[in-house]
Amino acid sequence: MAAKRRVRGRRAKEPGLPPGTLVYTGERQTERVRLQLMDYGPDRLEERDLESVQESLPFKELPTVTWLNLVGLHETAVIEEIGAAFGLHPLVLEDILNTRQRPKFEDHGDYVFLVVRTMHYLEEKRDIRTEQIALVLGRNFVISFQEFEADPFGAIRDRLRTSAGRIRGAGPDYLAYALVDAIVDHYFVILERIGDHIEELGDETIGDPTPDTLRNIQTLRKDLGHLRRSVWPLREVASAMERSESALVKESTGPYLRDVYDHTIQVIETLESYRDMISGMFDTYLSSVSNRMNEVMKVLTIIATIFIPITFVAGVYGMNFQHMPELAYPWAYPAALGVMLIIALAMIAYFRRKRWL
Amino acid sequence: MAAKRRVRGRRAKEPGLPPGTLVYTGERQTERVRLQLMDYGPDRLEERDLESVQESLPFKELPTVTWLNLVGLHETAVIEEIGAAFGLHPLVLEDILNTRQRPKFEDHGDYVFLVVRTMHYLEEKRDIRTEQIALVLGRNFVISFQEFEADPFGAIRDRLRTSAGRIRGAGPDYLAYALVDAIVDHYFVILERIGDHIEELGDETIGDPTPDTLRNIQTLRKDLGHLRRSVWPLREVASAMERSESALVKESTGPYLRDVYDHTIQVIETLESYRDMISGMFDTYLSSVSNRMNEVMKVLTIIATIFIPITFVAGVYGMNFQHMPELAYPWAYPAALGVMLIIALAMIAYFRRKRWL
Amino acid sequence: MAAKRRVRGRRAKEPGLPPGTLVYTGERQTERVRLQLMDYGPDRLEERDLESVQESLPFKELPTVTWLNLVGLHETAVIEEIGAAFGLHPLVLEDILNTRQRPKFEDHGDYVFLVVRTMHYLEEKRDIRTEQIALVLGRNFVISFQEFEADPFGAIRDRLRTSAGRIRGAGPDYLAYALVDAIVDHYFVILERIGDHIEELGDETIGDPTPDTLRNIQTLRKDLGHLRRSVWPLREVASAMERSESALVKESTGPYLRDVYDHTIQVIETLESYRDMISGMFDTYLSSVSNRMNEVMKVLTIIATIFIPITFVAGVYGMNFQHMPELAYPWAYPAALGVMLIIALAMIAYFRRKRWL
Amino acid sequence: MAAKRRVRGRRAKEPGLPPGTLVYTGERQTERVRLQLMDYGPDRLEERDLESVQESLPFKELPTVTWLNLVGLHETAVIEEIGAAFGLHPLVLEDILNTRQRPKFEDHGDYVFLVVRTMHYLEEKRDIRTEQIALVLGRNFVISFQEFEADPFGAIRDRLRTSAGRIRGAGPDYLAYALVDAIVDHYFVILERIGDHIEELGDETIGDPTPDTLRNIQTLRKDLGHLRRSVWPLREVASAMERSESALVKESTGPYLRDVYDHTIQVIETLESYRDMISGMFDTYLSSVSNRMNEVMKVLTIIATIFIPITFVAGVYGMNFQHMPELAYPWAYPAALGVMLIIALAMIAYFRRKRWL
């Protein structure tokens, strides 16, 4: 089913609708929309689940960093409210809701808009589900938009709570970096799983390939293609973030952004090497299958070929001519058998010498 | 037939004719040329079907936005009149009529000239028909040139009539954007259809591939190649529009143009992933066919190989030697049958152990 | 033979010879060198066949545009004379004579030097002959150098004579543009022919491929490769012409040069799409051939496989054991035949169920 | 096992951990961490094995060049101490410990940070083990971090001791260059080994290919892919070093850095040519195997085909019809044998004429 959605690339918006029309293009993934707020400074932290967007407005005025995390995109009214409250462009809101977006980085002056994709590996189905995550980084706030309940940001919340590292002391740009970093780091987990899967398939391909092996190779290839389309643009995003001259990104965050960029490159290279491996596996598969087939055919043909001449000899002495002097000799039968044996052995010897056996 | 036109790349113009010679290179698609005019401002809208180009001249003088839509390109005189009335370069007129044009963006100072291609999916033939659409964006007018009756701009006309969104309040550059956006959005509809088609073919390829499957794969590949040649240059067009420093494109239209660009990229990426899938399908097809063939050959050869040795045994006892003591033993016949059975079973066991069965 | 010349890439010049040594590297294509002169202004036109280069000198002094067209390159003395008369660099002269030149554009300050290639489609041989055409554009003259008699510039001469379009009123840069444009337009004619050829081959490939089909595919592929090497550098030439800041190229010629560039791109894209088609055809060919072979093998093997077991049964009852009770039963023979029939039918049923038949 | 580690791309760091968390991602390769210090100037050299990082601090203050070499990365506390002592950024420390780093060059102002990879060829396993080497170049010090005991820098230590060449007189940038140069030079040794291996495999492929040959080709291809991923980024590193405008790199070191860059290019080109060779070998292998198979099948089929018609003749005269006049003729048996012989010879002649034999 996930595969289907991928192939179709469905897009609910009708051609010709005005831009900024808010339509959620994904499937409803969660019961109700959740609004999680964390407001923190070096020496304070307030954490709250909000009932409405309005509750977040007072925090916006505080000098501290406000992180608003929205889970579930199916209530477009909530998105619209956030857009109004934080002054977001209608096209930004459209992009948040259109979950088939390519990862991108847009500097809108007052705020920076980021779209990235995270991945969930569904162990039981060996399938990958992608989720679009949109981030808005403002002067003193970060808003993150998630489709699913699954929380990729738990560790960051813990760091905020325990005030681990420099996160509480740094600004919203560092928080945005940390969120993106968590997503990129998560790719390595996915890659590890895929790597294990490739390894198994590789052993299978050399050892005992079946048509199923081929199907798995093809599925893996498709999955990697899919992953690749999510990760390649991420490279541009990471690079755009690093090179951004937005006043919202402090210089001290620079090395961290470069680090994210490096990790993205690493993910891409691992992906590319996986693709190479799968290509090689496909070749190996084809050649394994054909080797095995060849072996079967060869042995069988050789058996047939040995028996054909001696069956002919038997046929000759099965003829009913009245004048076949050999038939009367007492030693003729064993002689005939002997001739057959010699023919068979000679052929086997010939095949061996030719190294066909 | 559409395919033929594509392959031949026919071009009516004779080598050596002066540039700007107006020759319509397509086929006459419509009974007569239609001229549709819409003139609008924030608080007015006039809609009219014109009899001649002259009727549009007064609107040109008004400060409001004038949209002149021409359907049917076979009357070159009309094009020439428009060219004279709006001061278009002879090469621009030639390009409008030469419907094998590549999508392009040209800034002519007083006006901007755009060529894009839209697609029509002919459901019954599973074929794609492309149509060239030329746009001229002037200081207070937009002229669009269509080949066919089929109207890709209905939704925009409705938005103008109902004054939905910001379209009535914005200038001609926004109208031009909206027209291009409608065309790009239409690609997603085409892609969805192709995606469905790919899915069906994919199932067929794995399940029960026939030579027809191959033909369909090849046709699809050719269609995608065709689509690709229309869409790739569109990317440059979208990018040129966005980066254009023409005074005709207002800054506030910028984000919308960037949005069109993003969508174009998305179309291209979907196309590329379809191409990958079709490549994979071709490999799967070949390997499916050969797997099936191999299975047939293997089983048949095994049957033959089991019978060949035991047929030989039968042949031996069919020989007419007078001195074959075995023939006289009463238990010889059942023994011979038994030997044959043992040979057959031994071979089957051997094949099984070798995993050829 | 044309193919041979292509493969060898012969080049008469010995390594180490001084540059500027004038050696004609093509084959003598015409009886004698022809010098055609046209001198024109908005209101005058003089057309003449010259006996010697000297006759052209007075025209050089006139303010009108002088077009000197030379057909046949085998008399190097004539080239040298022209070089001296018009002040061309020795390397330019060498390039004119070395007909294996890559298309190029060189700005020599006082004049601009262009090398392009035109194509002649030899209908009877389905072969393509290429011809190098060199152009020198000076302040008030254009010199063109052709190898063959075949005249690609007839239509331009007619336009000059009838004063059609703006050609008589424009300068030598416009004439140079018109010459190049005629050559590029001629490519479309060639492409149309090749397109027809591809279509025929495509039908043949799907319908009834023979080893000849393969040879034709390979030849076409080679021809396209050849064409491609002529056209790709033309793109750079067209682009260099357009971007040139030479004082010899007037600004008003700009849009025309951009038009040539666009056409070149169109030629290249058509070529690339032809290459894709031929690649696809090669795949289809291979798979058609193997499909047909598979079908043959399958049916034949099935026939053999049906008869092998029943032949075995016949062999069993052909054995000469004295104690074979079945042989005496009156119904044994029809029973044996019946068993054979049942075996054969069972196998056919099995094959059908397995969908091998 | 080395292969496994490569496939999995394991990465111990949990997503969401704060950046700069020091976790060593490799396997513990050495008993205990070793700290080797060399401090030298044109006329002095002090060499010492340190017990703790603190011992190195006095040398840091001297104007002479200090080279601190650390072997073994599993004690993160030591790395942290070095970081504190030499003022390294936490992300740099993280990169030193994350041994799956891509080669890179980072200018941190006060110091320059380099990551490169060296290779160890494990002769017995025909496997390649890669090791990450991190370098920090400061104003008057160089720190190098190695994973394994194996010492790639022995020759440089000797040059320092014997004061060979200009190394003692030059600054720390020259030392850093020398270290990188030693690593790049080591690639040539690895390439030589691989080259030998390719040669052997090439002979095997043409002579007597077995399924093992294929496996070896695939392994080699994978190894080269791995090597390639280490070396390609090295190119950027070398180029970044050369173009660096860091005050830490003196101008006189420029030509040496360019030399390293040239060598890197040479390594890459050799690698690429090896890849080409292996691709060619794969094609040759497939075609060798199929040629051999074809030969087997052909000869065997021919044998079968010769005997089938003559066995039929024997079958005819084995029929038990009462009225078969031939059976009674005394010359019938030799005549039948003669006919069989003629048939066999005619078929062989036919096969020969068709060049199938």
Place this chain on the structure above:
Amino acid sequence: MAAKRRVRGRRAKEPGLPPGTLVYTGERQTERVRLQLMDYGPDRLEERDLESVQESLPFKELPTVTWLNLVGLHETAVIEEIGAAFGLHPLVLEDILNTRQRPKFEDHGDYVFLVVRTMHYLEEKRDIRTEQIALVLGRNFVISFQEFEADPFGAIRDRLRTSAGRIRGAGPDYLAYALVDAIVDHYFVILERIGDHIEELGDETIGDPTPDTLRNIQTLRKDLGHLRRSVWPLREVASAMERSESALVKESTGPYLRDVYDHTIQVIETLESYRDMISGMFDTYLSSVSNRMNEVMKVLTIIATIFIPITFVAGVYGMNFQHMPELAYPWAYPAALGVMLIIALAMIAYFRRKRWL
């Protein structure tokens, strides 16, 4: 053997040796090192074989152009002397001796350093031997370093002696250009030979391919790959020379350098087209071989298939049942033969209708 050297990419220098260590990495190609000197101006020419480098020093002081040509690189002391006499950087000397150098262009301020490769076609072995040629262009001298005796510069020496063209009047930059031009021109000779070889192979591939054909195709492919690696960097060298802003290269030499660049591009394009041809030949070979095999298999299988059913009929009447009424009929035997004939003819007719025959 030449191939071996290529594969191994041997490199004598040990990792870690100081840069500038002079080790000759080639094989000693000539008995003793030869030093040829030519000193010339517009009106003088002195030619001499020197015994030692010292003899050249007085010429260095003259304002005339001094060309020092060294043949044989195995005496590193001579190279060192030249380095000292002409003030060359140690790395330049190392590069001269390391004959596995990539073609390159380095501007060292006082002199320009060039490495190019020339080729020798060994007719008898159909093998290509490459030779590295290093050039140093100074203010009034050119030094060339050759490995082998074979003289690629004979024609230039003749031009100097006979004062042909502008060579004697021009400066050392023109001499350097002439040397490089001679080398590039020599590639055309090599290409012509390879072209002939490709043509022969092409005919063989279509006509009567043998496994040897394949081997030759693969060798040719490898040779072209080798050639390609020599020529591609030459392109950068030619381009660097042309764009060089060194005071040593006079402006008037510019067009000549551009000419060399053009020729290099031409060599590269011919190479690429050869590679395409060889790729196509490989495909044709595979398909030829498989076509032929298919034909063999088809005809043979058909023969077998025709005889199998009729042999079965013979088997039936060879059964020994006592109650087979047909056996007694006098017309039974000819009837059985007739049935067999009809079966055989029917099968042939069927095969013909299916176009398998």
